Amino acid sequence: xxxxxxxxxxxxxxxxxxxxxxxxxxxxxxxxxxxxxxxxxxxxxxxxxxxxxxxxxxxxxxxxxxxxxxxxxxxxxxxxxxxxxxxxxxxxxxxxxxxxxxxxxxxxxxxxxxxxxxxxxxxxxxxxxxxxxxxxxxxxxxxxxxxxxxxxxxxxxxxxxxxxxxxxxxxxxxxxxxxxxx
Amino acid sequence: xxxxxxxxxxxxxxxxxxxxxxxxxxxxxxxxxxxxxxxxxxxxxxxxxxxxxxxxxxxxxxxxxxxxxxxxxxxxxxxxxxxxxxxxxxxxxxxxxxxxxxxxxxxxxxxxxxxxxxxxxxxxxxxxxxxxxxxxxxxxxxxxxxxxxxxxxxxxxxxxxxxxxxxxxxxxxxxxxxxxxx
DNA sequence: CGGTAGGGATAGGGTTCT
DNA sequence: TAGAACCCTATCCCTACC
Numbered sequence: 001x002x003x004x005x006x007x008x009x010x011x012x013x014x015x016x017x018x019x020x021x022x023x024x025x026x027x028x029x030x031x032x033x034x035x036x037x038x039x040x041x042x043x044x045x046x047x048x049x050x051x052x053x054x055x056x057x058x059x060x061x062x063x064x065x066x067x068x069x070x071x072x073x074x075x076x077x078x079x080x081x082x083x084x085x086x087x088x089x090x091x092x093x094x095x096x097x098x099x100x101x102x103x104x105x106x107x108x109x110x111x112x113x114x115x116x117x118x119x120x121x122x123x124x125x126x127x128x129x130x131x132x133x134x135x136x137x138x139x140x141x142x143x144x145x146x147x148x149x150x151x152x153x154x155x156x157x158x159x160x161x162x163x164x165x166x167x168x169x170x171x172x173x174x175x176x177x178x179x180x181x182x
Numbered sequence: 183x184x185x186x187x188x189x190x191x192x193x194x195x196x197x198x199x200x201x202x203x204x205x206x207x208x209x210x211x212x213x214x215x216x217x218x219x220x221x222x223x224x225x226x227x228x229x230x231x232x233x234x235x236x237x238x239x240x241x242x243x244x245x246x247x248x249x250x251x252x253x254x255x256x257x258x259x260x261x262x263x264x265x266x267x268x269x270x271x272x273x274x275x276x277x278x279x280x281x282x283x284x285x286x287x288x289x290x291x292x293x294x295x296x297x298x299x300x301x302x303x304x305x306x307x308x309x310x311x312x313x314x315x316x317x318x319x320x321x322x323x324x325x326x327x328x329x330x331x332x333x334x335x336x337x338x339x340x341x342x343x344x345x346x347x348x349x350x351x352x353x354x355x356x357x358x359x360x361x362x363x364x
Numbered sequence: 365c366g367g368t369a370g371g372g373a374t375a376g377g378g379t380t381c382t
Numbered sequence: 383t384a385g386a387a388c389c390c391t392a393t394c395c396c397t398a399c400c
Contacts, residue, residue, distance in 0.1 A: 187381060
C-alpha cells in the first residue's frame with residue numbers, strides 16, 4: 001500500500017521552522033523552492049509543510065489540536081493555558097554567530113506561553129509589525145481575555161530589552177540572532 | 183465515567199468484516215455510512231471500527247497485538263507463526279447462494295495462516311491485485327523470510343483452484359461466494 | 365490548474381478495564 | 383498477565399476557495 005507514515009525528522013522540523021522565519025507562514029511552496037530548505041524537505045509537499053506547521057504551532061500553545069479546539073469553544077478565557085510552558089516546539093534559540101552586539105540585559109529563559117504567542121504573531125506577519133498588529137493577531141487567534149493583556153505586554157517589553165526582539169520605529173521583529181529550533 | 187466498555191457482538195463483527203470486504207481496509211467512515219452495515223454498527227465510531235479490525239486481524243495472524251510487535255522486532259524471520267491456525271477471526275466462509283459455478287476441485291479446510299495473510303493482502307488492496315502486489319504487501323507488513331515464500335505461493339495456487347480466489351488476467355480477487363465471518 | 369486553509373479521517377502508539 | 387476496548391495525536395486526505 002502507500003507509505004506507512006513518514007515521521008518528521010528533527011532536521012526537517014528545523015528546516016521548516018527556519019523556512020517560516022525567512023518567508024513567513026503560508027508560503028509553503030516558496031519554502032520548498034528555497035534551495036536552503038528544499039533539499040532537506042525534498043520528500044515533503046507544500047501541504048505537508050502546512051500540516052506540520054499547524055501541528056508544531058498548536059502543540060506548543062495548547063498541547064494538541066484537539067485541546068486547541070476545545071479551548072476555542074470555551075468562553076473566551078484560557079487562550080494560552082498554564083501547562084503549555086514545558087513544551088519545546090515553538091521555542092527560539094540563540095544562533096552561534098549573530099551580527100548584532102550583545103544585549104544590555106542578558107536573557108533568562110525559559111520562554112513563556114506569552115512569548116510563544118508573540119513569536120507566532122510576529123512570525124506570521126512576515127514584516128516587522130507594531131504593537132497593534134500583535135494584539136489584533138492574538139485576539140483573532142486566541143480569544144484572550146482582557147486581563148491577560150498585561151503579561152503579554154510585559155513580555156513584549158522584556159523580550160525587547162534582552163535583545164530577542166528588535167524594536168525599530170515602533171515595529172517589532174525577531175532578532176536574527178535567534179531562530180526557531182527543536 | 184465514560185461508557186462501561188461496549189463489547190462487540192458477533193453481528194457487529196460480521197458487519198465489519200463484510201464492510202471491509204466491500205470497501206477495503208482503511209475505509210471506516212465509508213463502511214459506517216453504508217446503510218448495509220451502518221445500521222448494525224450505529225453505536226460504533228470509525229475509530230472503533232479501525233481498532234476492532236486491528237484486534238481481529240492481528241489476533242488471527244499472531245494471537246495478539248503484543249506478539250505481533252515482538253514478531254516485528256525479531257530478525258525478519260517468523261512473520262506468520264505456527265500457532266496462528268487455531269484462531270477463527272479472519273476466516274472465510276461460503277455464502278449460501280453464489281452466482282458462479284462450483285469449482286473443479288472442492289475446497290478442503292481449514293484455512294492456514296498463509297491463507298489469512300493472502301486474504302488480508304487482497305482485501306487490503308480493494309482491487310484485484312497481481313502476485314507482485316501480494317508479495318509486496320506481505321513483505322511490508324510481515325517481514326516474512328524468503329524460504330516462507332513457497333508455502334504462500336502454493337496456497338495461492340490452491341485457493342485459486344478451489345474457487346476461493348478468482349484469477350483474471352494475472353490478478354487475484356476473493357470469490358463473491360465467500361466472505362469473512364466469525 | 366496550482367496553492368492555501370481548514371475540517372476531517374486514518375494509523376499506530378499508548379492506556380484502561382476486565 | 384493477556385487481550386479487548388478505548389484514548390491520543392502525528393500524519394495524511396479532501397474540499398472550498400481563491
